[in-house]
Amino acid sequence: MTNSTNWITVCQESDLVANSGVCALINEQQIALFKVKNAGQEQLFAISNWDPIGEANVLYRGLLCSVGDTVAVASPLYKQRFCLSSGTCLDSDDVTIKVYPIRLENQAVQLQVSQ
């Protein structure tokens, strides 16, 4: 599964929903994937699907939002916002979730895993 560049394919681009999230299961871990369309540009993000405040696997079902220049997702449970690129919670100083490198290779959505 891991090659020299250790990027693994998770799904196809068509599985993603514009300005919204889907969830992938990789090695028993739930990763929320987002496709954000911003000013004609498309950007992908991958974060942990676990909402540490609501304590459930739900972040991919949250609403995307921008806070100034920061792109974030608001948890569907209690609405705390998490920055998609850093994983920090904008509403609670001491909470951060994991973010993962993500890219598009010939329509395939890929995540990077460690050796």
Place this chain on the structure above:
Amino acid sequence: MSTSAQATNSQLRIVVVGNGMVGHHFVDQLIEHNTSVGADNSALHISVLSAEPRLAYDRVHLSEFFSGKSADELALTTPEYYQQHKIDYKLNAAVTHIDKVAKTVTTVQGEVLSYNKLILATGSYPFVPPIPGNDQPHCLVYRTIEDLEAISASSKVSKIGVVVGGGLLGLEAANALKEAGLETHVVEFAPQLMAVQVDGGGGRLLRSKIEALGVKVHTQKATQTIEAGDVCRYKMCFADGSFLETDMILFSAGIRPQDKLAREFDIAIGERGGIVVDNHCQTNIDDIYAIGECALWNNFIFGLVAPGYTMARVAAAHILGGDQTFLGADMSTKLKLMGVEVGSIGDAHAKTAGALCYTYENQASAVYKKMVVDSSKKKLIGAVLVGDTSDYDTLLQYALNGIDLPEHPEALILPASGGAKPGLGADALPATATICSCHNVSKGDIIAAFDGGACSLSDIKSCTKASSGCGGCSALLKSVCDAELSKRGVEVKKDICEHFAYSRQELFHLVKVGKLQTFDELLTKHGKGLGCEVCKPAAANILASVWNEFILKPDHVSLQDTNDTYLGNMQKDGTYSIIPRIAGGEITPDKLIVLGQVGKKYNLYTKITGGQRIDLFGARVDQLPEIWKILIDAGFETGHAYAKSLRTVKSCVGSTWCRYGVQDSVGQAIELENRYKGLRSPHKLKFAVSGCTRECAEAQSKDIGIIATENGWNLYVCGNGGMKPRHADLFATDLDTETLVKYIDRVLMFYVRTADRLQRTSVWMENLEGGLEYLKQVVIEDSLGLGAELESQMQVVVDAYQCEWKTAIENEESRKRFRQFVNSDKADTNIVFVEERQQIRPATPEEKASFTQQQQAKRIAVELV
């Protein structure tokens, strides 16, 4: 002890008799004046003659002497301070003579002082009822530090103490005895405690609270004699033949003005005592003033320190040539007695002619509140609060400033569960209204601060300190600032969020007038950024109200809150609930069976909701489409329990079965539910229809309530239960069904167009200028000429109805949304149930922890970067 500073001939000689709280405040005013003109060449020479062995101290906090405060700590001034300011003072120097012609006074030591201006500030003395035996050693009073020393000494050799008098001071004294470890009794002549400040109801509650603290209360007892006791030192014999044994008696039966000097030397006094003064605190004799508790103004003695201080300022100003006047004072009080909160405002006993009362009594929480209003029900003239004085400040504003009461004044004292109480409109407050009592900031001070350059709420906070104390005034402060800012043309933002500089109502117009169909169009034309969790659902809701398109259309899908996206309410563990529509609460046995079968097949928790339907809980997101497929095939539709839209139209059984019913309430409920289902609105909507006036469907607690009459239907609008319940208002009577539907169409569409986001009909209506009357004009009289348009817009929405679940499962693309994982068919392992009362429930975190430990062992750990 005394100081002497010789008066020069050119100086004005001022002699102050009495150095209590008010006498001292007067001296302080003159010191301030002296300092401001330069003390050395002062034109004033001030002498102070005190009957007590020490200079002024804080009588208000006298009781703290018992909790360890020393006389020094209670002192309001020091000998050094008086000396420094060349105040000539003499202690233990009661004045015994006044010569009004020679303008001199003589002290008990025989010293003679001449005056140009004489100030009587002799205060008052405790009234001891003329009961035989009241002059024995352990019969005491409560006024001076010496009194308290005597009480302390006596309580060391006493087991039982009785306080005669159940007023404010009596209860304070009782607390002191209790603290000293005595078995404490209060004997009161009146039928209740604190008869001056609180009414019968408040008195009853106060009594029970004080008794709960272990103090025994005896009301309607007139003491006739104090004799030697059998087991205690004394025996108090009452008029009704009963008696009480005690070791100590503390009289606190009221105060009397200390007007002895005035009586003896022919200065006018009132019929029942007190030195008569005018608005400048002058007596009937030239150059003699009286201030504080010895003064009788307008036939009234003020037994509180604040009015005394005002008198001191007025008299000082008058002597120095100023022109302030004393025009009475508010006697409202708020205090905590033995931990019991008590508040009294104005005419607590509703003695004013035509006065009306609103009373709230909650025996369970021991709270009693009463408001007294004038006969027009427009002004608050009095109030009594026992057990909870949190409404005191607001009520006092109404009373002191003569502010018009809101339409339902009772809301001011009723508990507001959750939401805020009806606030005081900022414009209704006069400039003198105190906004922040901690820092004594009035509305006028705030306006002055704006005039002085402040530009925002935070400027006001930093320059006036308002709201930096207890914080209780912050809402009031904000509304005063907002109102003031908007008067100055500063725009107070109603923007829905950082992405749109518009209110919901404005966005609605932009969508409608611009014929905008998608969020992208709206954002490109009128907004910025990506949008957020606030503006997206609001826009989706507006788009749906205007166009009523399928909400999972790709254009809309990213806008919806999870509940709308997945057409169900998300539960705490990420699963969803399923509530099919059961219009009017009517359901066939066959459909009931289907619900049972589905619940069983998918192992769902099943419950009857508060809205007359059935909720199935615990469905995983991936199970939703197949469950709904079964339900739809059996004839069910979505119940919109997840949406800001019509929820249920509750019904009672009505004339079909019920012997009292006068119309078919079930039929009407079903028809209305089917008409308005799917209507997206600023907040959820609930209806109910009752078949007769017995109102079994609780229609008056709904946004739209309908009650059958012999002749048709009575329509009620804008009620709700929930966090801040409100009864609906009667809107129109005896309507036929056609008119009923027409009015409902108009009310709802007008609401959909003009309400704020997440504003229920009640709050919307209360915020409409003109309120219910205005709404009636718009809807019934068609005053805006909007009626036909509102109806036709409603018809568009009604015609565009579709069952969202039906569309969702028929559409491959939207079905894809219900996958948990894009790359796996597995289920979310964090969703774990345990069994309780033969059904599932979400496992607690502890239960889950033990479950996952077992799972963990099987897991292959490949770390992601």
